[in-house]
Amino acid sequence: MGFSTDCIHAGQEPEPHTGAVTIPIYQTSTYVQPELGRHKGYEYARTQNPTRAALEANIAAIERGKHGHCFASGMSAIDVVFRLLKSGDHVVAGENMYGGSYRLFNRVLEKFGLQFTYVDTSSVDAVRNAIRDNTKVVYLETPTNPMMTITDLAACAEVAHAHGALVVVDNTFCSPFLQRPIELGADIVLHSTTKFLNGHSDSVGGVVVSNSDEIAEQIGFLQNAVGAILSPFDSWLVLRGIKTLAVRMKRHEENGIAMASFLANQPKVKKLYYPGLPDHPQHALAKRQMNGFGSMISFDLGSKENAKKFLDRVRLCSLAESLGGVETLISHPESMTHGSVPLEMRTRLGITPGLVRISVGIEDIEDLIADLENAFDGV
Numbered sequence: 001m002g003f004s005t006d007c008i009h010a011g012q013e014p015e016p017h018t019g020a021v022t023i024p025i026y027q028t029s030t031y032v033q034p035e036l037g038r039h040k041g042y043e044y045a046r047t048q049n050p051t052r053a054a055l056e057a058n059i060a061a062i063e064r065g066k067h068g069h070c071f072a073s074g075m076s077a078i079d080v081v082f083r084l085l086k087s088g089d090h091v092v093a094g095e096n097m098y099g100g101s102y103r104l105f106n107r108v109l110e111k112f113g114l115q116f117t118y119v120d121t122s123s124v125d126a127v128r129n130a131i132r133d134n135t136k137v138v139y140l141e142t143p144t145n146p147m148m149t150i151t152d153l154a155a156c157a158e159v160a161h162a163h164g165a166l167v168v169v170d171n172t173f174c175s176p177f178l179q180r181p182i183e184l185g186a187d188i189v190l191h192s193t194t195k196f197l198n199g200h201s202d203s204v205g206g207v208v209v210s211n212s213d214e215i216a217e218q219i220g221f222l223q224n225a226v227g228a229i230l231s232p233f234d235s236w237l238v239l240r241g242i243k244t245l246a247v248r249m250k251r252h253e254e255n256g257i258a259m260a261s262f263l264a265n266q267p268k269v270k271k272l273y274y275p276g277l278p279d280h281p282q283h284a285l286a287k288r289q290m291n292g293f294g295s296m297i298s299f300d301l302g303s304k305e306n307a308k309k310f311l312d313r314v315r316l317c318s319l320a321e322s323l324g325g326v327e328t329l330i331s332h333p334e335s336m337t338h339g340s341v342p343l344e345m346r347t348r349l350g351i352t353p354g355l356v357r358i359s360v361g362i363e364d365i366e367d368l369i370a371d372l373e374n375a376f377d378g379v
């Protein structure tokens with residue numbers, strides 16, 4: 001089936017008792033067993049829940065994978081993936097990734113003996129050179145947050161697989177509408193469903209998708225053993241959100257391109273980062289690898305003072321962490337999402353005090369531009 005059809009129908013058989021077209025919220029902790037040793041496939045709700053199962057099947061289908069497992073947050077999804085490893089294993093990860101992922105690696109997982117090397121994954125050679133005998137995972141995000149650097153997923157997968165390492169891609173920034181890493185060779189794709197998949201800024205969740213029965217079995221084991229599952233209500237919200245993923249993403253894309261063109265002509269913008277612009281250094285790769293460029297844009301206003309004046313004047317755009325909602329969210333990576341990244345690393349990556357990131361929503365673009373024009377007047 002096509003992508004939009006799968007968004008609406010995959011994993012969602014009508015409810016068997018009444019024929020209800022939407023999957024009910026199975027708000028139960030356990031299930032009656034008709035006799036000892038016999039049950040209907042449901043024993044206890046940490047292990048199985050029909051609402052969550054519907055969402056897991058749905059996301060697996062739209063990522064073009066076979067299996068999905070949902071978690072209480074994007075971070076818990078990432079955490080579970082690393083529980084596939086053991087003390088002494090090594091990971092090559094992007095140096096510019098979601099700040100919370102860096103914090104998990106650096107301040108939690110290292111304590112358990114996992115080793116991390118951070119490289120600029122836009123260079124396939126840098127990835128290759130960082131691989132060691134004990135490298136088990138190559139961990140990628142593309143475009144990166146907030147610098148919008150693109151990594152060649154197919155080329156990195158080839159390098160990783162030649163060394164027997166798994167390729168794990170955090171696809172949160174794109175959603176499967178814009179990019180499907182499994183088709184490019186990734187072994188595991190994960191998301192914070194909090195962002196584009198749910199799309200309405202009213203739920204926190206995560207998902208792990210893979211194509212391999214063996215990996216899925218281990219993730220399923222960990223989901224039950226560790227227990228950070230997505231609740232039935234949140235599962236239902238994300239299912240509801242995904243029904244409109246394709247139409248939302250088309251509009252995000254349209255607004256993203258219009259916003260980037262507006263910013264490109266704004267003299268107070270010192271630097272602009274958006275892979276949809278022909279002068280982005282990796283525009284050609286983005287065009288080849290993605291089905292569009294999305295609505296995440298970063299721009300540099302030159303100083304913290306300018307960024308503050310600008311951010312204090314926006315009215316329609318909300319100054320907030322997070323991204324991927326229907327409403328436009330604007331943020332200051334240095335002090336908000338990337339506060340936990342060391343200063344030296346932030347500076348090297350370009351996460352300067354003047355950097356602003358915008359997640360362009362699906363409002364009328366004229367209203368968004370008018371809001372930003374007004375904010376620029378104060379800079």
Ligand SMILES: *Cc1c(COP(=O)(O)O)cnc(C)c1O
Pocket residue numbers: 073074075076098100101141145170172173191192193194195204205206
């Ligand atoms: C938000 C985000 C996460 C973390 O997800 P939560 O749902 O907030 O736990 C991980 N990766 C990326 C790219 C994100 O944007």
